[in-house]
Amino acid sequence: MKELFLRAVRGERTERPPVWLMRQAGRYLPEYREMRDEYTFREAISTPDVAERVSLQPYERFAPDGVVMYSDILVTVEPLGFDYRIESGVGPVVDDPVEKPEDANREHGDVRDGIGYVGELLERLSAHLGNDAATIGFAGGPFTVASYVFDGGRDEARRFRARHPDAFGELLDAFADVTEEYMRFQEESGADVIQLFDTWAGELAPDDYREYVLPYHRRLFDAVDVPTVLFVRNPNLDLMSESGADVLSLDWTVDMSEARDELGDTPVQGNLDPARLFGTRESVRRETERVIDEAGDAGHILNLGHGVMRNTPVENVEEFVETAKTVER
Amino acid sequence: MKELFLRAVRGERTERPPVWLMRQAGRYLPEYREMRDEYTFREAISTPDVAERVSLQPYERFAPDGVVMYSDILVTVEPLGFDYRIESGVGPVVDDPVEKPEDANREHGDVRDGIGYVGELLERLSAHLGNDAATIGFAGGPFTVASYVFDGGRDEARRFRARHPDAFGELLDAFADVTEEYMRFQEESGADVIQLFDTWAGELAPDDYREYVLPYHRRLFDAVDVPTVLFVRNPNLDLMSESGADVLSLDWTVDMSEARDELGDTPVQGNLDPARLFGTRESVRRETERVIDEAGDAGHILNLGHGVMRNTPVENVEEFVETAKTVER
Numbered sequence: 001m002k003e004l005f006l007r008a009v010r011g012e013r014t015e016r017p018p019v020w021l022m023r024q025a026g027r028y029l030p031e032y033r034e035m036r037d038e039y040t041f042r043e044a045i046s047t048p049d050v051a052e053r054v055s056l057q058p059y060e061r062f063a064p065d066g067v068v069m070y071s072d073i074l075v076t077v078e079p080l081g082f083d084y085r086i087e088s089g090v091g092p093v094v095d096d097p098v099e100k101p102e103d104a105n106r107e108h109g110d111v112r113d114g115i116g117y118v119g120e121l122l123e124r125l126s127a128h129l130g131n132d133a134a135t136i137g138f139a140g141g142p143f144t145v146a147s148y149v150f151d152g153g154r155d156e157a158r159r160f161r162a163r164h165p166d167a168f169g170e171l172l173d174a175f176a177d178v179t180e181e182y183m184r185f186q187e188e189s190g191a192d193v194i195q196l197f198d199t200w201a202g203e204l205a206p207d208d209y210r211e212y213v214l215p216y217h218r219r220l221f222d223a224v225d226v227p228t229v230l231f232v233r234n235p236n237l238d239l240m241s242e243s244g245a246d247v248l249s250l251d252w253t254v255d256m257s258e259a260r261d262e263l264g265d266t267p268v269q270g271n272l273d274p275a276r277l278f279g280t281r282e283s284v285r286r287e288t289e290r291v292i293d294e295a296g297d298a299g300h301i302l303n304l305g306h307g308v309m310r311n312t313p314v315e316n317v318e319e320f321v322e323t324a325k326t327v328e329r
Numbered sequence: 330m331k332e333l334f335l336r337a338v339r340g341e342r343t344e345r346p347p348v349w350l351m352r353q354a355g356r357y358l359p360e361y362r363e364m365r366d367e368y369t370f371r372e373a374i375s376t377p378d379v380a381e382r383v384s385l386q387p388y389e390r391f392a393p394d395g396v397v398m399y400s401d402i403l404v405t406v407e408p409l410g411f412d413y414r415i416e417s418g419v420g421p422v423v424d425d426p427v428e429k430p431e432d433a434n435r436e437h438g439d440v441r442d443g444i445g446y447v448g449e450l451l452e453r454l455s456a457h458l459g460n461d462a463a464t465i466g467f468a469g470g471p472f473t474v475a476s477y478v479f480d481g482g483r484d485e486a487r488r489f490r491a492r493h494p495d496a497f498g499e500l501l502d503a504f505a506d507v508t509e510e511y512m513r514f515q516e517e518s519g520a521d522v523i524q525l526f527d528t529w530a531g532e533l534a535p536d537d538y539r540e541y542v543l544p545y546h547r548r549l550f551d552a553v554d555v556p557t558v559l560f561v562r563n564p565n566l567d568l569m570s571e572s573g574a575d576v577l578s579l580d581w582t583v584d585m586s587e588a589r590d591e592l593g594d595t596p597v598q599g600n601l602d603p604a605r606l607f608g609t610r611e612s613v614r615r616e617t618e619r620v621i622d623e624a625g626d627a628g629h630i631l632n633l634g635h636g637v638m639r640n641t642p643v644e645n646v647e648e649f650v651e652t653a654k655t656v657e658r
Contacts, residue, residue, distance in 0.1 A: 155638065158602060158604035162605050163608060205581045206583075206587075234531070234582065236584075253531060253534060254535075258535075273491075273537075275484065276491050278491040
């Protein structure tokens, strides 16, 4: 089904939409939680054997058309000398947050050296999947990843931008350098598609987005030859359209029909509210069919509007994938 | 300057934009922090003498054209039998969150009885300000306030909606009943303008917004004769436009020029990124002038795109207000 996936990415008409779920390898699966009794999150993502197993867990259950590598957008903080840990109930916490302009001036080491395990993971997945499913790599967008190196997250990132606009630009430049290298590495390692999660870029005013987000998107999508997908929460579709990504991944706050009118032939991905997977199985099918129907039969990859939520009922993930596979056009 | 304010609300051309700031009474002022050494947050908002003093603190410093009552959107949980407290670093926490459908079925007591102190506060402010500034009341939108009675906030609200759509509707009905009564009470008590903060309604998918947000907006704005303002974060402008509010308050993610093109003559409020007030005083003036310029000279109330942030430099709030007062058209 890799070919089905790639045809949708090219905007072609497909007999059914290819389907995968953001964060499909993860916290809603019992076999995942068992693995997590043995390994910390960072151990798990940096051990190719474990990460491969976790990436394939949802594939073995539901056979989606794409398998996303089990990893984290924060791996790109490491080559810039930040260390981070995942705090339960809080999320990622960086140990030495950026506070002063000097903290933003960063040299990066060899990207491939530090996070070479991602290359091995992609090679394994690609070899395992062959033509049966697309191997999906991903990276965090510079603004989004940078927002985690401030104590205070996106709010503090925006305050720092106001206080030190030049240093903020230098920090994002450094993240963009690492991310470009990282995306090339993923391409070389066998990723069929690479998704850029600039999840929080929509928190910026449009002027700031034009200055601190859009130029990096253009550069990053230009740097690789494999097809690319851009995901932004609460997006400005005009600004997403200028990114050069092949596919725009829409969150659930976007009306799919209106987005189609606005975006023309641009392939789209999405966009069911992940919370909808907590409804009845019938409601999951109905709402999923609605998304498929509104997206039309060309250039649509079915997905959620953001990652699968913790404790999502497994049977509803199954129903979501099954609906894509059995929908009648 | 009350008249200037009301002329802008009616969409008229004004020699300069009226100005106020969301959450202008509050955490960035040293005299406010002194007061908080003596009173808890809930004591302060429910003691008219203290709340009046706090509401007027920014007026005495900067003389904005509107004075917003010092209160909280969560006061409307009380008539529905919820109790809440403000946890430092976390925000509001409700003691008995909604978990089961039965928890959502709520009778409400006499609204004016429980939160009569708000009426007294508005009477005092209105008497004190006379025609010198507009007295601004506010309430939280049903979805937004309801999202705080779930342990897990907006995410859990959306999951509950998926699990129990009818019970979710009942809960919002109950909040709308209380909010309608509360807005009438504010009107009778002297509010010149009432702003509805449905801050998190933009987290809903458009279909859900049409079902669980828009009907309440229409009803609430219909229920009072004083001018009304609607604020939603990450808004869908089309859906905001259908609310019946007199003024749409835009957050900083909206491009003011584009919003003007899209909204035609509808009066607007906003929309500088509150984080911009952490820049230099010159940058505050420049960015504020840009907003004023893009909004044009009719039907614009200058404001931030959300509330003033904690630790905002006082001199930059002053510069923001001064820019409105001295701008050259």
